[in-house]
Amino acid sequence: MKKIIVVLIAVWACGNAVFAQGIIPKPEKIVLKDGKFTLNGETKIVRATGAEKLNEAVVLLSGYLKGSCGMKLKVVKKTGANTIVLDLAVKDLGLGKEGYMLDVSAGGVKITANTKYGVLHGIQSLRQLVDASTEIPQMSVRDKPRYGWRGLMLDESRHFFGTGEVLKLLDRMAYYKLNRFHWHLTDAPGWRIEIKKYPKLTTVGAKGHHTDADAPARFYTQADIKKIVEYARVRGITVVPEIDMPGHAGAANRAYPEFSGGGSRRLPDFTFNPGKEATYAYLTDILTETAGLFPGRWLHYGGDEAHYGNAKWLTLPDVQARMKKSGYTTLLEIEHYFNRRMAGVISGLGKTTIGWDEVTESGIKPSQAIVMWWRHNKPEALDSALNKGFKVILCPRVPCYFDFVQHSSHKCGRRWKKKFGDLRGVHAFPEGLIDKYDKKAQAQIMGIQTCVWTEKIKEVKRLEFMTFPRLAALAEAAWTQKANKDYPDFQKRLKTHLKQYDKWGIYYFNPFDPTAVKEPIGP
C-alpha cells in the first residue's frame, strides 16, 4: 500500500501534461504511434551487454528519474518488458557522433547511438518527456545536431557565482544538449583561477568584482575546477577556459605589476607588456597550468579590444625595442606579434587556440585557431575569417549576448542602437546571416553560443532571468535544422518547459506574460 502511494505521488509530481513533441531542441524526426508506455516504480534500467562505456550514463539517467519523479529504478542486466535500455550501435546509424535514436514502445524505452554522447542526448530527450509526464506516448525519434559547437560563455570575472551555480548551469545546458561551456575566468575586476606558480594571481588578483573593488577574494581552486570539469564531462560538456590577453589583464596586473603593459585613464593596467620576454614566460607558465586542468581540446586566449588601453605601449622601452627590432611602426603590429606568439605557445601545449574575432588579422594560421565572431556591427570581420579559411563560432552581440535585454519593456541591460536579443530573434538565428555564404564557408561555421557577460548581472536571480528562457531558444538555433525550425511550435513546447522551470525554482522571464515577474535590476 505504502509503495502504491509513493508511486502515485511520484506520478503526480511528474506532471500530467502529455505532450510528446515537448522536446527542446526540436528533434530531426519524431514518428508518433498509438498507445503509451507508463514509467513506474517497477521499470528497470538496462545497460546493454558490452556497452560498458554507458555505465556513467546509466547512473546519470537513474539520478534524473529519481529527481524528476522520485523513483529509484533498479539497474539490471537483462532486457525484458518494462525496461529502459541504453545501447551503443554495432553498425553506424548514420547519425554522427552526437545523434541518437529513441524508441518508446509498449514494452519500454530504448536509446541507441553510435557514441556515449548520442546516448546522453537521447537521455535528455527522455528526461524531458518524463518531466512532462510518466505516461510517455509511443514514438520513434531519430535525431542529430545541426552544429557541433553549442555553447554558453559565463563571465565570472565581473561577478562571481561559484561552484554550486556553475553545476546547476551545466545541468541545464545538458538538458538542452548544449556541449561547450566557455568560462571567462580572467578580466579586469578579478582573476578567478588558481595558478600554483603565481599565488598572488588569486590572493591579490581575485579580490574585488565589478561593483566593489574591495570585495573579498573569490576564485576557483584547482580542486574546484577538477570537480566542475568532471561534472561537465559526465554530461557530455567540454569546458573551455579563457585567459584573456593582451587586454582585459587588469586583475593579473594588480598581482604582478612587473608584467603590465599599462592602460588608459579609464582602464588602468589594461594590458600585458608585449615587449618584455619575461611576459611571454609568465603567460606560458599560466597557460601550461591551465591546459593541465582542462582536458578539452581548446584554450581561449581572448585577444579582444587591446586598443582600448594599449596607448602606453608607445612609451615602454621594451615595446619600443621589440618594435624596432621587428620593423614595426604601429601598435597593431606588435599586438599581432603577441597574438601569433601566444597562439604558438598554445599549439605547443597540444591545444587549439580560440580567440575573439580581432585575432583574425594577426597572421595566425587557420589550422591553429578558431575565431569567435562577436562584433555584429562588423560583418566584414566574419567575412574575413571565413575567407581566410578559419573555423568560426558565431556569437554576435545581437542576438547572442544575454547581457542585452530580451524585451522592449526591460530597463536594465544593453541595447545596440535600440537592437536587442528577444526570444524570437535568438530562435531565428543564424538564418539570414549565413544564407549569403557558399557551402564551403557554411561548413566552416562550427556552431553558435551565447555569451553571458556580467557587468550588470550580480545576483543569481538576474542571471537566471537573463538566461531563461533564451537558453532554450539558443539550443534550438544550434541543434535544429533550418527546415525544421518553427517558432509557434517552439512557443508551444516552451510552455511545458516553463512549468519545469517553476519546479526547479528558476527565476525566468515569461515571454507569454511579460509582467509575470519583476525584472531584477542589476548594478
Ligand code: TNX
Ligand atoms: C564586449 S565580447 C566584451 C566584454 C564585455 C561585453 C559586454 C568581448 C570579446 N568583449 O568584455 O563584457 O562586451 O557586452
